[in-house]
Amino acid sequence: xxxxxxxxxxxxxxxxxxxxxxxxxxxxxxxxxxxxxxxxxxxxxxxxxxxxxxxxxxxxxxxxxxxxxxxxxxxxxxxxxxxxxxxxxxxxxxxxxxxxxxxxxxxxxxxxxxxxxxxxxxxxxxxxxxxxxxxxxxxxxxxxxxxxxxxxxxxxxxxxxxxxxxxxxxxxxxxxxxxxxxxxxxxxxxxxxxxxxxxxxxxxxxxxxxxxxxxxxxxxxxxxxxxxxxxxxxxxxxxxxxxxxxxxxxxxxxxxxxxxxxxxxxxxxxxxxxxxxxxxxxxxxxxxxxxxxxxxxxxxxxxxxxxxxxxxxxxxxxxxxxxxxxxxxxxxxxxxxxxxxxxxxxxxxxxxxxxxxxxxxxxxxxxxxxxxxxxxxxxxxxxxxxxxxxxxxxxxxxxxxxxx
Amino acid sequence: xxxxxxxxxxxxxxxxxxxxxxxxxxxxxxxxxxxxxxxxxxxxxxxxxxxxxxxxxxxxxxxxxxxxxxxxxxxxxxxxxxxxxxxxxxxxxxxxxxxxxxxxxxxxxxxxxxxxxxxxxxxxxxxxxxxxxxxxxxxxxxxxxxxxxxxxxxxxxxxxxxxxxxxxxxxxxxxxxxxxxxxxxxxxxxxxxxxxxxxxxxxxxxxxxxxxxxxxxxxxxxxxxxxxxxxxxxxxxxxxxxxxxxxxxxxxxxxxxxxxxxxxxxxxxxxxxxxxxxxxxxxxxxxxxxxxxxxxxxxxxxxxxxxxxxxxxxxxxxxxxxxxxxxxxxxxxxxxxxxxxxxxxxxxxxxxxxxxxxxxxxxxxxxxxxxxxxxxxxxxxxxxxxxx
Numbered sequence: 001x002x003x004x005x006x007x008x009x010x011x012x013x014x015x016x017x018x019x020x021x022x023x024x025x026x027x028x029x030x031x032x033x034x035x036x037x038x039x040x041x042x043x044x045x046x047x048x049x050x051x052x053x054x055x056x057x058x059x060x061x062x063x064x065x066x067x068x069x070x071x072x073x074x075x076x077x078x079x080x081x082x083x084x085x086x087x088x089x090x091x092x093x094x095x096x097x098x099x100x101x102x103x104x105x106x107x108x109x110x111x112x113x114x115x116x117x118x119x120x121x122x123x124x125x126x127x128x129x130x131x132x133x134x135x136x137x138x139x140x141x142x143x144x145x146x147x148x149x150x151x152x153x154x155x156x157x158x159x160x161x162x163x164x165x166x167x168x169x170x171x172x173x174x175x176x177x178x179x180x181x182x183x184x185x186x187x188x189x190x191x192x193x194x195x196x197x198x199x200x201x202x203x204x205x206x207x208x209x210x211x212x213x214x215x216x217x218x219x220x221x222x223x224x225x226x227x228x229x230x231x232x233x234x235x236x237x238x239x240x241x242x243x244x245x246x247x248x249x250x251x252x253x254x255x256x257x258x259x260x261x262x263x264x265x266x267x268x269x270x271x272x273x274x275x276x277x278x279x280x281x282x283x284x285x286x287x288x289x290x291x292x293x294x295x296x297x298x299x300x301x302x303x304x305x306x307x308x309x310x311x312x313x314x315x316x317x318x319x320x321x322x323x324x325x326x327x328x329x330x331x332x333x334x335x336x337x338x339x340x341x342x343x344x345x346x347x348x349x350x351x352x353x354x355x356x357x358x359x360x361x362x363x364x365x366x367x368x369x370x371x372x373x374x375x376x377x378x379x380x381x382x383x384x385x386x387x388x389x390x391x392x393x394x395x396x397x398x399x400x401x402x403x404x
Numbered sequence: 405x406x407x408x409x410x411x412x413x414x415x416x417x418x419x420x421x422x423x424x425x426x427x428x429x430x431x432x433x434x435x436x437x438x439x440x441x442x443x444x445x446x447x448x449x450x451x452x453x454x455x456x457x458x459x460x461x462x463x464x465x466x467x468x469x470x471x472x473x474x475x476x477x478x479x480x481x482x483x484x485x486x487x488x489x490x491x492x493x494x495x496x497x498x499x500x501x502x503x504x505x506x507x508x509x510x511x512x513x514x515x516x517x518x519x520x521x522x523x524x525x526x527x528x529x530x531x532x533x534x535x536x537x538x539x540x541x542x543x544x545x546x547x548x549x550x551x552x553x554x555x556x557x558x559x560x561x562x563x564x565x566x567x568x569x570x571x572x573x574x575x576x577x578x579x580x581x582x583x584x585x586x587x588x589x590x591x592x593x594x595x596x597x598x599x600x601x602x603x604x605x606x607x608x609x610x611x612x613x614x615x616x617x618x619x620x621x622x623x624x625x626x627x628x629x630x631x632x633x634x635x636x637x638x639x640x641x642x643x644x645x646x647x648x649x650x651x652x653x654x655x656x657x658x659x660x661x662x663x664x665x666x667x668x669x670x671x672x673x674x675x676x677x678x679x680x681x682x683x684x685x686x687x688x689x690x691x692x693x694x695x696x697x698x699x700x701x702x703x704x705x706x707x708x709x710x711x712x713x714x715x716x717x718x719x720x721x722x723x724x725x726x727x728x729x730x731x732x733x734x735x736x737x738x739x740x741x742x743x744x745x746x747x748x749x750x751x752x753x754x755x756x757x758x759x760x761x762x763x764x765x766x767x768x769x770x771x772x773x774x775x776x777x778x779x780x781x782x783x784x785x786x787x788x789x790x791x792x
Contacts, residue, residue, distance in 0.1 A: 006444055013446070014438035015662060022433045029425055029615060036419035040716040041725030042409055044416075073475030073617070076635040076645035106635030106644060156533055210432060212475060212617045212648025231513050232478040232506030241506060242478035243417065243610060245617030245651070314442070321443035344515060392774060 007320045007365045009356030011206075011299060012155055012183060017251065018208040018359070024160075024254040025027075025210065028247035036244045037235060048245045054253025058202065058215055061064050061256040062181075063188040063336055066133075067139060070216045070236045075182035076106040078201035079149075079215040081179045083110040085226030086147050086199060090176060094144030095119045098137070098175075100151070103127050106315040107149050109182055129292035130342050131161035137166060141173045151180040153187060154293065156299025156338040156354055157291030160188060167196030176224060182206055182214070186259030187267065187297040192217060198224040204248070206358060214246035215241075255387030266359060271298035273366050280370030284377055286390070290339055290352060301355040304339070305373075305386040307396075308380040313338030316376040322368050323354045406643035410769050412726045414611075415702060415760035420654070421613040422622060427657040428615060431650035439647045440636060449649045456656025460620055462585075463659035464607065465596030472621045472639045473652055477608030480621040481786045483632050484583045484604045485554060485645070489514050491630040492581075494551025498522035498540055500532045501745035502564075507554050508584055512530040513577065520548060524555065526745045529696035530564035533790075537571060541578040553583045556594050558589035561742045561758055562693035563702030565593060572601040581627060587611055587619075591662045592670065592699045601626045609651060613762075614658030618651035621773070673761050674700035676770055681705075683774035687781060690752060692743060702766055707753035710784055715757060724773055727758045 008016075019026075028050060036043025037050045039197040052066070072078045087097060099111055111121045112159055122140045126131055141148075141194045148170055150161050163179055168215060169175040178382060182203040192200065200217040204210055218224055218239070245305030278301055283285055286306035305313065324336070335349035344352070355369070381387040386396055409420065419564050430436070431452065437445025439453055461468040474480045483703055485507060489497055499511045501523045503669040511521045525536040530556055553575050560566045572582045583604040591612035595604055596601070604627060609618040623629065623642075635644030662669075681691055681703055706712065712728040719726055739753035759773075 008445060010437070010443065010445070014436075014439045015434070016434070017432050018715035019433065023431065029420050030422075031430070033419045034416060035413075035610075036728065038413060038416050038725075040713075040728055041720050043413070043414060043725050065416035073479070073633075073648070076633050077475070078637065080633050104635065105637070106633075108774075109644070180652075203646075205438075209408075210648075210650060211646055212651050217410045226768075228513075230479060230482050232481065232504070233504070234509075234658060241509065242476040243616055245476075247615065248617050248648075248651070319441070321437070321441070321445050324439060331662060340741070342455075 001353075002208070005319060007368060009355045009361065009365070010321045010323050011361075012354065012356035013323055014205050014211065015358055016360065017207045017210055018255060018258060019084065020258060021251045021254045024245045025251040031245070032239055034246070036246055036307070037233060044389065050246055050250050051244055054249045057253035057257045057260075061260045062183060062191045062192050062200070064171045064217050065220060068192075068217050068220050070101045070218055070239050071249055072214045072216055072240055073212055074200045074214040075104075075180065075203035076206070078203075079104070079106040079180055081105065081109050081216055081226065081229050082199040082201060083147065084114065084148055085266055086178065086224065086227055087114050087178050088227040089225045090146045094146045095191060096122070096142050096145040098122045098123050098140050098145060098148040100123065100126060100132055100152055101151065102130065102338045103151050103155075104155055104180055104182070107151070111149075111296055119309065122245070125341055128343050130157050130290070130293055132166065133293060134159055134165055134169065134392070138169055141169070141175060145173065145175050145314075149178040149180065152185040153181070153297050154338065155183045156336060157302045158183075158296045159291045160295045160297060163197060164195055170318050171196045183297070186263050187255065187299055192219075204252035206260050207255050210251040211250045213245060213252045215252070241298065243337075258380065267298055270357050270361070273361055273363065274298050274301055276363070277301055277355060277357070277366045277370065280366070281373055288348060290342065290344065299357050301357075302352060303355070304348040304352040305377055305389055306346065306348060306351065307384055308351050308377055309384075310352075312380055313351055315352065316380060317320060317353070317372060319372055324352060409720070409723045409725045410649045410765070410773070412761060412765065412773070413492040414762040415758065416727055417610050417616065418613045418762060419764065420615055421658060422663060424614055424654045425655045426471060428654040429457050431653055436649050439649060440638065451645070452649055452653050453626070453647055456652045457665075459656035459660045460607070463595075463663045463709050464590065464605070464622060465598045466622045470597070470625060472623055472642050473647065474619045474621060474643055475612070475617060475645075475648065477585070477606050477619040478506040478610070479632065480606035480619045481585055483621050483629070484606060485510040485552070486514060487581070487629040487632060488552050488581055488604065488627060489519055489689065490517070492551055492630045495517065496520040496522065496548040497552040497554070498524050498550050499554045500526065500556065502530060502532070502559055502742045503554065503556055504560055504585055504587070507556070521674045522550065524553065528746050530559055530693040530746050531696050532571070534567055534570065534574065537574055539783075541575065541580060550580050550581060552760040554583040554585065556588070557595065558586070558699050559594060559693075561740055561743060561756075562586045562696070562704045563588070563699035564693045564696040566591070568600045568602060575763045576601070588699065589687070590660075591666070592701055594666065595630070597622050599729070602620045607656035608673040609658060612662060613657045615651045617648050618655040620655070636756065652774055669763050672702045672763055673765075676761050676765055676767060677701060677703055679767060680761075680770045680774070683770070687778055693744065693757065701760055703759045705757060706752050707781060708752060710755050710781065712755045712757050714784060715755070715780065718784065719776065722776045722780065724776065727760070728756060728791050744792065
């Protein structure tokens with residue numbers, strides 16, 4: 001198959017819905033349209049049964065009890081419910097909360113809101129490889145710490161945090177532990193029977209399911225309590241009211257079933273593609289991989305190309321759909337806060353590209369991308385006085401620029 | 405589903421219109437991008453969302469910039485009640501006695517933040533009384549004035565329609581913000597945000613033959629509001645989370661159909677409802693809110709001495725899907741809070757059954773329903789007689 005235009009390499013922003021998932025969803029958009037809360041007729045019962053089957057599938061992927069899965073409208077809602085819900089419920093125990101500077105906006109902004117409400121928050125910086133220092137984490141815990149939130153897989157640089165150890169530190173200190181796993185499902189194995197995690201957020205549309213649905217894992221043993229953030233009909237055992245979108249939930253269940261059955265094979269294939277892409281791009285001078293390569297999902301490659309200007313770079317590579325920074329902040333021209341947090345300069349942060357590979361990426365796609373990047377970066381650098389100075393042996397970082 | 409039940413529960417949820425489904429399919433199957441992404445996949449999702457925003461605005465007499473997409477009507481209600489109250493620091497708000505739980509429970513949750521919740525009483529026909537509202541708004545028994553009132557445009561159980569424009573006028577005189585839950589009204593009557601003169605209005609997609617998973621809050625931009633969901637800053641920062649493109653597109657398409665077909669829909673469904681109620685009265689039914697302006701598709705009724713749940717189950721076995729109250733509370737056996745607010749006798753209220761029709765229903769179905777109902781009623785009455 002020849003390369004499609006433009007080539008989609010932005011699977012971390014969203015994934016296409018797998019055809020098998022769409023096929024499962026369609027009947028619930030047509031004949032089986034009931035409201036899962038309707039208890040008086042079979043339309044409702046059919047919907048409810050489908051919702052519960054999907055709950056089983058989501059639970060199975062992460063080795064949880066189905067009763068520990070609460071449906072939401074997406075990972076943003078899951079993160080908001082987990083963080084605000086737990087902090088509010090346990091605020092009498094203490095008002096200190098901990099997270100990382102490199103978390104998704106949904107976590108950071110929920111923390112900011114809690115700060116406005118009188119909580120004290122610590123935002124830990126990652127090491128240069130993007131990973132959280134366990135010593136620094138341990139040192140940040142105080143007697144009044146009630147909640148910590150650390151993401152499993154980073155959306156921009158794909159690094160995998162040591163959730164098990166972090167969770168154990170939380171357990172030793174009686175701290176509720178939330179993990180944003182939106183970018184992790186189908187990419188890393190998650191076993192909540194073993195992992196000391198209290199709350200975990202999931203999204204469907206990052207794992208070939210539909211947009212508009214997610215889930216929150218809420219541990220039953222030992223039980224974690226939450227204050228509901230959305231009130232009404234008392235759906236989801238009162239934790240999250242609102243009519244369940246049956247077709248979307250069915251889609252998430254099917255997407256997670258496929259992930260469970262196919263992830264090992266799929267990840268091996270994707271790793272080969274990513275390594276091929278990495279090897280190709282590293283033939284270009286002055287490229288810097290952002291984030292640790294070892295503790296990283298195979299789907300992600302985040303690279304900064306030195307001596308090219310970020311916006312021109314994006315314009316130059318329109319034949320591939322990629323992201324510079326996370327999709328949720330890509331409307332702004334601010335350099336990525338994640339890359340800044342791992343110590344990248346503004347210039348390198350600006351000239352970074354996140355390539356994210358997925359189920360439908362082919363070897364041709366990767367080869368095309370390598371050639372495109374080589375040729376475009378070559379052209380941009382030909383025009384760049386900075387590149388010329390670099391070739392002449394000038395250390396740009398030491399140049400003192402005069403104001404005009 | 406293997407049964408061929410006749411669906412009379414359209415206030416619970418509606419079947420998706422085939423034409424709506426077709427607009428959604430490209431976003432469920434092809435590569436639809438994250439609407440925040442800047443590449444072509446993201447931009448085409450963004451365009452689809454903005455088109456839907458115009459369709460929703462056009463169907464509701466609003467401006468596209470006033471439309472905030474949410475994940476459901478419940479979320480829109482929570483956003484309005486909690487968000488406006490918190491952001492403006494209101495110490496007292498009032499909600500009517502016949503609201504959906506999404507309103508009453510959202511309001512109750514604000515009690516924890518020290519907010520006083522007042523209830524606006526309804527009359528025996530399920531209409532809130534202007535006098536009660538006047539009294540509440542001008543009552544000076546404490547220093548706190550009411551910052552926000554919420555009155556639903558059309559009730560989910562009785563279908564009773566409130567005179568929102570008058571209510572808004574009174575509230576505005578007292579400098580209170582007005583929210584209306586128009587989830588049940590949309591698609592069944594004319595809904596015009598500008599004419600209603602309210603500050604905020606909740607909508608839901610799955611009640612208007614659109615998909616589940618989308619709703620909206622129409623908001624006067626001069627009203628400050630605290631978001632419920634924080635994060636990526638979507639919907640002007642008022643509702644974060646990757647947009648549910650397919651559901652939003654479907655919601656927009658369903659709204660466009662309303663713009664085109666509303667008058668015809670109301671006319672045909674009203675005929676069916678009148679045919680139904682004529683038969684119900686003959687069988688001895690008490691029809692709740694009969695004297696009020698009601699949605700053309702809704703009939704809420706009871707038969708003296710007949711338990712609602714029992715009758716609903718009996719009708720279900722005969723292939724008719726009806727509700728015994730609102731779906732959200734159909735888990736509980738408490739009598740409807742709406743009927744309690746209307747002063748209906750508790751035993752009679754326990755007999756309440758709701759039939760809510762749509763355009764796909766037919767006169768033949770109504771006829772068949774009345775026949776089955778007559779049979780079931782006499783069977784149940786015989787059983788009751790034996791039990792006594």
